[in-house]
Amino acid sequence: MIGDVFREEHGRAVAVLVRVFGDVDVAEEAVQDAFVEAVRRWPSDGTPPSPAGWIITTARNKAIDRLRREAARDGKQAQAAMLDEGGPAWTGAVQDDRLRLIFTCCHPALGLQARVALTLRMLGGLTTAEIARAFLVPESTMAQRLVRAKAKIRDARIPYRVPEEAELPGRLSGVLAVVYLVFTQGYGGREDLGAEAIRLGRVLNELLPDEPEVMGLLALMLLVESRKAARIRGGELVLLGEQDRGLWDRGLVAEGQALVRRCLEIDRPGPYQIQAAVNAVHSDAATAEETQWTQILRLYDQLMAVAPTPVAALNRAVAVAEVQGPEAALAQVEGLDLGRYYLFHAIRADLLRRLGRDGEAAQAYDAAIERTENDAERAFLRSRRLDVRS
Structure with a gap:
């Protein structure tokens, strides 16, 4: 209790x-x-x-x-x-102490890792040891980061408030980025962090009900979370196309899709809304073969127009492979500067394998294995590595 x-x-x-x-x-x-x-x-x-x-x-x-x-x-x-x-009075557009604390923890004067750590500490109640494990750093290192971040809030007199409406668009994007980063930490194996990110997303959606990017982020997290039970089998990662869709949480799917529909009605698209729409298309397909890849590719084209990033381009290449073939996708992947990102090497390896270039695929799988610290991902990559001749 x-x-x-x-x-x-x-x-x-x-x-x-x-x-x-x-x-x-x-x-x-x-x-x-x-x-x-x-x-x-x-x-x-x-x-x-x-x-x-x-x-x-x-x-x-x-x-x-x-x-x-x-x-x-x-x-x-x-x-x-x-x-x-x-106590002191406070007035503002949104009267909620948690929201003010989120914006305080995520002030742009703080570094991104400090923002995430403070959000987990102050809003989620995670211990310093738990946060340190999430960041893969010693507890003493994380303790120092938290002390410095809180001291900066105090010494720089960072205000405990929600930004004024004119400031909100610029500040909100930073808050959403922190919440999504917390979620991806959880999706990589820390289930408590994933649950905390969704809770924070619900808080933001409740307190800022007319912000479509808040809806989009919550929808994205819910749709991804809906597949959690199908994502690991026997300690090994299961790709989306190979998952047992009967294990998907249809309640989360329905909630996420309803949020996506609300975003479409508002018609102010942003990156989280578009990514949520991609996941909604996946969730609509009863089988992998029924996935509407052409629609997904169009959504990624829209994402690249709104928020072009190398990771978005990498994800778009996956859709290109399904619509135009692996050779066209590989040509796009080869031009990306994502050498430190394990998924870049994993996707490149899969494309090379599909093209029959087994020796190069084996090297790419080795690079991906070297760059991931997730046991389920590593087990999956090793099994794929065994399927190609080096």
Whole structure:
């Protein structure tokens, strides 16, 4: 029970306390103390009628006590006094503390990795050790990054607010990029991160209901997540065309497709909406053979017009292979500067294999295997490597 409350309410509680105190460290430590108190008291006293309210009230009281004990530190006594008066007011277009915290964590003054780490820490309640594992760095390194990021928020006086409407388009794209990066971390094997990204996507969609790119990102994550149960078999990655579609979560598919339809009605296409539409086309096909690859290629053409990136071009080449053949696709892949990306080598290897160029395909599979750290992906690539002559 307490674990469920922690996962569901940690971010909200921290966000409320940040608004009240204007200090990320004070808020986070107070909420942690409140949950420690809950672990101590709830088993004997019983779960309170409003667990979230209990956590926030307890955290607030603990923060006040701490500030009064540390009154000698500059500004802390003033904070405590202000809190007793009801705390600072805030007005803005969107009245939600979690959304303000997301925009604070994702401020452009912070590096991208720091934004992702802070979002996971503050909104998701992940420990420093869990975040370090997600980034494949030592816990001490991640702890230093988090300390520096929070210090920068404090010292640079990064505001705890949702940007004004005129600023929102430029800032929102950075927030969406962070949420999607969190999701891809989860899709690579950390299921808790994938679930947290979808939760954040739902929060954003609830709080910014008229933003089609928010809908598009949520739709994209839901449609990809719907295939999770079919993606791994026997510890090995299963490609989309070979998956058992009976294992797809049709509830998530329906929800994602409904969001895509809403995006089409708004008619302000963006990169996440287009990628979601690609996945909706895949989800429409009862079998791999029924996939409308020509439609998918048109969507990738649109994506390249809206947001051209090497990764988008690589994904487009997969559709080109299905519509125009592997030789045409390979010609496009060869011109991409993605040598560090395992999927570039994996796709190139598959195209070379289909063209009967087994020796080159084997070398490309070796390059892909060397560049992935995901066990299921590595097992799949090794099995494909065995099918070609080196």
